[in-house]
Amino acid sequence: MTLGPADTREPAEILSTGDRATWSVTAPSILTPRRRPPDRVAFGMVRTLFDRPRWLEPCHLYDERGSLLFEEICELPEYYTTRTEAAILEREAGTLMSLAPVECIVELGAGFSKKTVHLLKALSRARGRGTFAAVDVSATALMASRSMAEELFPELAFTGLEARFEDAITSITPDIPKLVVFLGSTIGNFTPTDMLHFFTHLCDHMGPEDYLLLGVDRIKEPEIIERAYNDSRGVTAAFILNAFTNVTRATGAGFRPEKITYRSSYSRARERVEMYGIATETHRVEFPRHSASFVWEKGEGILVETSRKFDPDDLQVLLRSFGLESLGHWTDPKRWFSLLLFRRTAPSGGMEPK
Numbered sequence: 051m052t053l054g055p056a057d058t059r060e061p062a063e064i065l066s067t068g069d070r071a072t073w074s075v076t077a078p079s080i081l082t083p084r085r086r087p088p089d090r091v092a093f094g095m096v097r098t099l100f101d102r103p104r105w106l107e108p109c110h111l112y113d114e115r116g117s118l119l120f121e122e123i124c125e126l127p128e129y130y131t132t133r134t135e136a137a138i139l140e141r142e143a144g145t146l147m148s149l150a151p152v153e154c155i156v157e158l159g160a161g162f163s164k165k166t167v168h169l170l171k172a173l174s175r176a177r178g179r180g181t182f183a184a185v186d187v188s189a190t191a192l193m194a195s196r197s198m199a200e201e202l203f204p205e206l207a208f209t210g211l212e213a214r215f216e217d218a219i220t221s222i223t224p225d226i227p228k229l230v231v232f233l234g235s236t237i238g239n240f241t242p243t244d245m246l247h248f249f250t251h252l253c254d255h256m257g258p259e260d261y262l263l264l265g266v267d268r269i270k271e272p273e274i275i276e277r278a279y280n281d282s283r284g285v286t287a288a289f290i291l292n293a294f295t296n297v298t299r300a301t302g303a304g305f306r307p308e309k310i311t312y313r314s315s316y317s318r319a320r321e322r323v324e325m326y327g328i329a330t331e332t333h334r335v336e337f338p339r340h341s342a343s344f345v346w347e348k349g350e351g352i353l354v355e356t357s358r359k360f361d362p363d364d365l366q367v368l369l370r371s372f373g374l375e376s377l378g379h380w381t382d383p384k385r386w387f388s389l390l391l392f393r394r395t396a397p398s399g400g401m402e403p404k
């Protein structure tokens with residue numbers, strides 16, 4: 051269905067007028083870009099799998115099962131990040147919304163938006179109305195986010211954008227002052243080069259009255275981090291290995307789950323957790339739709355996700371070069387996680403990735 055002026059006026063208002071026709075409605079209040087080349091996703095997967103070393107983009111983790119497994123990870127005792135960030139948000143939401151006096155919250159990589167409830171509560175209390183736009187590649191996540199918003203915040207207009215970050219950022223209107231929220235240390239999943247591109251693109255599209263709230267996981271004792279990404283119940287392993295099931299479905303590849311195991315390690319040099327699928331025996335993986343195959347050697351890893359840890363002061367310095375002025379920094383008593391608030395000040399300057 052193409053966006054029409056009558057049926058979808060409210061959800062589409064978050065998009066620039068000129069871009070609205072390029073999005074369509076896929077479910078109530080959920081829009082997706084219309085002109086997606088049909089096999090762009092599959093092609094993206096195959097391309098990185100034939101790179102050396104082989105890797106996958108982290109967004110391929112989030113099919114329906116992946117989104118549900120991630121929610122399970124958030125509840126694990128070892129996975130400190132979600133409850134630590136949630137506690138800071140709960141404590142500081144009122145302050146954050148007074149420093150960012152907007153009526154619109156745009157959440158990138160929203161997931162189920164469980165922690166965002168604290169910000170939406172503060173928005174609703176302070177302004178009595180407003181807009182909440184959730185961006186995510188996962189339809190499952192957006193539907194959960196929409197149910198939450200409709201049940202708890204009927205006074206807020208909800209829009210779900212089922213899209214990759216760059217597509218949503220390009221199309222969201224710069225004319226509505228907004229707080230862009232990027233939680234869960236999802237920026238830690240970017241490579242340094244991707245992070246540079248992400249902030250360049252984001253800042254190029256932020257309006258003069260826009261704010262950015264970033265949640266970042268901090269550098270800490272490696273043992274604490276390693277435990278968080280290798281839980282005793284094996285939920286993280288199932289989450290990472292599910293990427294191969296997703297790739298098999300999307301590309302027709304012949305990945306064999308029984309020949310893949312999970313391994314994670316923390317690199318102190320890169321300050322990041324690296325999460326791999328490892329071949330337990332040498333075997334050939336066929337891609338019949340692409341007339342291609344590769345031999346996956348025993349012990350060879352395919353990098354599925356990285357989770358970089360940050361020094362918040364360094365990050366503030368880096369983001370200043372993109373025209374993001376720091377308005378505040380909040381942390382928890384153990385200093386494990388940080389929330390950073392920025393205001394957009396000047397055009398992006400461009401800087402080499404750290």
Ligand SMILES: C[S@@+](CC[C@H](N)C(=O)[O-])C[C@H]1O[C@@H](n2cnc3c(N)ncnc32)[C@H](O)[C@@H]1O
Pocket residue numbers: 108109112117120124132158159160161162163165185186187188191213214215216233234235236
């Ligand atoms: C680490 S989870 C964080 C979820 C939630 N914000 C939280 O803090 O619990 C990352 C979320 O970003 C989404 N995501 C990952 N890569 C994406 C991309 N390139 N574009 C849009 N969404 C993406 C995933 O589907 C997932 O819901």
